[in-house]
Amino acid sequence: MNCPYCQSEVHPDAVVCKTCQRDFYLVKPMMDKIAALEKQLAEVPDTSAQVARIAALELQVQQASEAPATQPQPQPGLGGALADVLGYLVVPLVLLLAAHAAITIVFDLNILYLRVVSIVLPMPFGFLLFRKHARRMLPWFLGVVALALASVIGMSGITSLSDGTPVMPQNNFEWKEVIEYAASIAFSFLTGMLLGSVALVSDSGARGDQPKGPVVRMLSIMIDDGKVSPEKLHAHLKKLQEYTGTLVALGTTIVSIYTGLKNFL
Ligand SMILES: [Zn+2]
Structure with missing residues (x-):
């Protein structure tokens, strides 16, 4: 004062x-x-x-809420892609060939066991591969087809080493069998891929960081003049994607089991 x-x-x-x-x-x-x-x-x-x-x-807050949408999915470089091919395609191939050698040559078990292994084994590899992060389906599907053909031809090669039969199929019947067996392996892997991406989608939705892309925004404006919020519409689309993915996975499972086992049923 x-x-x-x-x-x-x-x-x-x-x-x-x-x-x-x-x-x-x-x-x-x-x-x-x-x-x-x-x-x-x-x-x-x-x-x-x-x-x-x-x-x-x-x-x-703004940066935190925008970060998942603006940050691109981590794209593996060439090294990462190579590691994925090794881990998710070559490893199951080696395991399938080992199972073939063990079942048909070492233990001389019913070939049915080998077919069951071929249906069950590729699935978790496909699942883990597509569960990790979003991937393009087509290149991996082609990789899976290669994996399946390599497995079947490799198995034939192992059989050929042990009993001298030709590696490549000799007639239409053998070709059909080879293709069906390869399809059963490929569809098993494909089932895993689909279930993996469904799991990835529902997981990212649960975290609430699903990016709301321009397509979702556009659809929400087209439908009901934007009265449907992009968030709500996105939830619908996600659900649809999950249902479709699961349904297709169920279909591929059935195809895998049918092609693998139909000669035994
Ligand atoms: Zn004074």
């Missing part, structure tokens, strides 16, 4: 200024009021700092 006459610093309870010796009797109520107002003003937090803080937090 300052003396209203000489501006020198005075104690709030002082009734006389130490410096100019003047009496505060008349001005004391006013001085008290000013002191109270100054105290109030000092207690008001600095709003500019808060405004800046709010803006920074808003930016963080």
Whole structure:
């Protein structure tokens, strides 16, 4: 508090200024009021700092909500693709050939066991491959066809080594058998791929970070003049995608089992 006459610093309870010796009797109520107002003003937090803080937090929220949509799916480079081909195509191929050698040559079991292994084994590889992140179906499907053909020809090669029969099919019947067997392997892998992408879609939906692309926005505007929110429409489409994926997976499973086992049923 300052003396209203000489501006020198005075104690709030002082009734006389130490410096100019003047009496505060008349001005004391006013001085008290000013002191109270100054105290109030000092207690008001600095709003500019808060405004800046709010803006920074808003930016963080915005960045966090946009990040999954704007960040592209991690695309594996050539090394990553090669590792995926090795891990998800070559490994099941080697396992299938090992199962073939074990079942037909080492243990001399019914070939039915081999067919069952061929239907069951590729599926988890397809699942894990497509569960990891979004991938293009077609190149992998071609890879799977190659895997299936390599498996069947490899198995034939192993048989040929043990009993001297020709590696390549010798007639229409043998060709048909080879193609059916390869199809059973390919469809098993395909089933895994589909189930894996269904799992990936529902998982990303559960996290709520499914990007709402321009197509979804456009559809929501086209349908009902935008009264259907893009979020809601996206949920519908996702459900549809899940149902379709599951249904197709069921179909490919049946094809895989049928082609693999029909000669035994
Ligand atoms: Zn004074």
